[in-house]
Amino acid sequence: MSDTAKRPPAAGGSRAGMKKxxxxxxxxxxxVWVFIEYEHGNIHPVSLxxxxxxxxxxxxxxxxxxxxxxxxxxxxxxxxxxxxxEHGADLVYxxxxxxxxxxxxxxxxxxxxxxxxxxxxxxxxLGATTLGRDLAGSVAxxxxxxxxxxxxxxxxxxxxxxxxxxxxxxxxxxxxxxTLNFRPQMATIRPRVMAMPERIPGRTGxxxxxxxxxxxxxxxTKVLRFLPDRESTKSQLAYADVVVAGGIGLRSPENxxxxxxxxxxxxxxxxxxxxxxxxxxxPADRQIGQTGKTIRPKLYIAAGISGAxxxxxxxxxxxxxxxxxxxxxxxxxxxxxxxxxxxALQLLPALTDAFRRRLSVNRxxx
Amino acid sequence: xxxxxxxxxxxxxxxxRVHPVTNTIMRQGVPTxxxxxxxxxxxxxxxxxxxFNGTVTVLxxxxxxxxxxxxxxxxxxxxxxxxxxxxxxxxxxxxxxSFALSQAIVKIGETWGTPSLVFTGKQTIDGDTAQVGxxxxxxxxxxxxxxxxxxxxxxxxxxxxxxxxxxEGGLQQLSTKLPALITMLEGTCEIxxxxxxxxxxxxxxEITVWNAEAAGIVDLMKCGLRGSPTVVKQVFAPKPREVKxxxxxxxxxxxxxxxxxxxxxxxxxxxxxxxxxxRMAAAY
Numbered sequence: 001m002s003d004t005a006k007r008p009p010a011a012g013g014s015r016a017g018m019k020k021x022x023x024x025x026x027x028x029x030x031x032v033w034v035f036i037e038y039e040h041g042n043i044h045p046v047s048l049x050x051x052x053x054x055x056x057x058x059x060x061x062x063x064x065x066x067x068x069x070x071x072x073x074x075x076x077x078x079x080x081x082x083x084x085x086e087h088g089a090d091l092v093y094x095x096x097x098x099x100x101x102x103x104x105x106x107x108x109x110x111x112x113x114x115x116x117x118x119x120x121x122x123x124x125x126l127g128a129t130t131l132g133r134d135l136a137g138s139v140a141x142x143x144x145x146x147x148x149x150x151x152x153x154x155x156x157x158x159x160x161x162x163x164x165x166x167x168x169x170x171x172x173x174x175x176x177x178x179t180l181n182f183r184p185q186m187a188t189i190r191p192r193v194m195a196m197p198e199r200i201p202g203r204t205g206x207x208x209x210x211x212x213x214x215x216x217x218x219x220x221t222k223v224l225r226f227l228p229d230r231e232s233t234k235s236q237l238a239y240a241d242v243v244v245a246g247g248i249g250l251r252s253p254e255n256x257x258x259x260x261x262x263x264x265x266x267x268x269x270x271x272x273x274x275x276x277x278x279x280x281x282x283p284a285d286r287q288i289g290q291t292g293k294t295i296r297p298k299l300y301i302a303a304g305i306s307g308a309x310x311x312x313x314x315x316x317x318x319x320x321x322x323x324x325x326x327x328x329x330x331x332x333x334x335x336x337x338x339x340x341x342x343x344a345l346q347l348l349p350a351l352t353d354a355f356r357r358r359l360s361v362n363r364x365x366x
Numbered sequence: 367x368x369x370x371x372x373x374x375x376x377x378x379x380x381x382x383r384v385h386p387v388t389n390t391i392m393r394q395g396v397p398t399x400x401x402x403x404x405x406x407x408x409x410x411x412x413x414x415x416x417x418f419n420g421t422v423t424v425l426x427x428x429x430x431x432x433x434x435x436x437x438x439x440x441x442x443x444x445x446x447x448x449x450x451x452x453x454x455x456x457x458x459x460x461x462x463x464s465f466a467l468s469q470a471i472v473k474i475g476e477t478w479g480t481p482s483l484v485f486t487g488k489q490t491i492d493g494d495t496a497q498v499g500x501x502x503x504x505x506x507x508x509x510x511x512x513x514x515x516x517x518x519x520x521x522x523x524x525x526x527x528x529x530x531x532x533x534e535g536g537l538q539q540l541s542t543k544l545p546a547l548i549t550m551l552e553g554t555c556e557i558x559x560x561x562x563x564x565x566x567x568x569x570x571x572e573i574t575v576w577n578a579e580a581a582g583i584v585d586l587m588k589c590g591l592r593g594s595p596t597v598v599k600q601v602f603a604p605k606p607r608e609v610k611x612x613x614x615x616x617x618x619x620x621x622x623x624x625x626x627x628x629x630x631x632x633x634x635x636x637x638x639x640x641x642x643x644x645r646m647a648a649a650y
Contacts, residue, residue: 137500146595339611
């Protein structure tokens, strides 16, 4: 440690970032943008969910809602543009080029960075998918701005800044993050965290085309093949209407069968809390919570789950949360709608029988 | 073949507790570990090192005690550890972190040879952002390969690499050129147990400690809090719902009786559910 005296004082009191001093050229940054994730001819549902949320932010800011869509193929892309309009976009920036047929970091970063630098958004939202996270990190680094990952709540504060809330410290507390003096303010949001907006058939908007300034010869990375997941192995957890999940209150991995049995009778999906993945009781794609899947079912039954914040943020969108726990003080009773202080290992099989009888009786009657 | 692996020392999240009254994190006595996601990247780097007779340099940024995580990485078989530590790095967000780490990687390259591969974990368990890897790739102009399930072919002579990458709805098989940055998906390989000779070597190893200046970092405005565009305005515990959960009285009912009551309440609170369930059942 030599020569420290010559250095500027340590960060702290005089920090510029804490005060809002948006420089003149950033004031040109307007409107709320959503990156539209488009692959294999389909828009990822998370992008439409973000259009719904973006609509609310745009209304607060008195600005427009803009979609940024890239891919290859005139016909399919023009249908996707319509889908964006019908989910709330006023304007779509469209980049159609064969180079963009499959997602690759290089050309997608190039296209999105160029569009951002040309048209200057105030807020830029992306889905926290493998694609969205791969892309967001590159673009934020290139344009040197702030990026907040996995937000669970977005708002516009009194000064017109984006207030992005996300779990912190391994999901034990929440924090609100601002990008005060840089633009755009970027954030990623996981699928299902925001509600799907109502589609308005016939709603239209504008489209502006952007030409990709990159040729296939310039792209170093090549896609050799895409191997789609088999339908049977995909977990439908995020989009299920009924979800039953277990926590460490189940006491042993074999007892997850009780969760699966009830889920099966209810025609739903099953999952579990994070400790079960860490203990190796179940695969990671069944994990419910901030670092796993976010769910919005009509009915969610949590058995033997204490309800840590990182779990809570993943299930709060459920219409009806039913919690079974032996501990009457478990935090899950703070956000469940219906609570039963009981042993899940006893109640789950009884509930499975009750629903099985009810549904078969009614089926015969119907 | 020289490979750099970036790791982070994190608190063992399973042991973090929040004070029930003050809602602050109780850090005291929480043990630290190498971010678990980093271990899969370290293991892949060691396998490539073994195959191509290369070296693995492990890099971390953090307080002086983060040296422990480098020694731990050496017990797994890493060849050397570099600790980047300076009060100017305090309060770094992901943009400032990727700046400091990428500068240190340049310095590592100048000192021990330019790396052909840089690995980071998929994300950390404390920040969960997955942003630092892509940030380093962008700053150093490395070809970016995130969420990698398998490294399928590497040809150091030709400078090429093929991987299978987890994408939405499937696997993407990619081919690219070295140098590249890889983040490995968790659970993609068995992590080795350190050998006794490596444990002895780790205990004696001289860890290279660099402050900002030693790492060749001139622009301190890009470091720490000042180099971080994001500002944490508030940390808080979520409020309980206005209305507490309706408790189903259990009394001394049998579980069979209790389940009937619970079912009736579920169907009462969610009246359309029964019709939905029957429709689904009929579809089988």
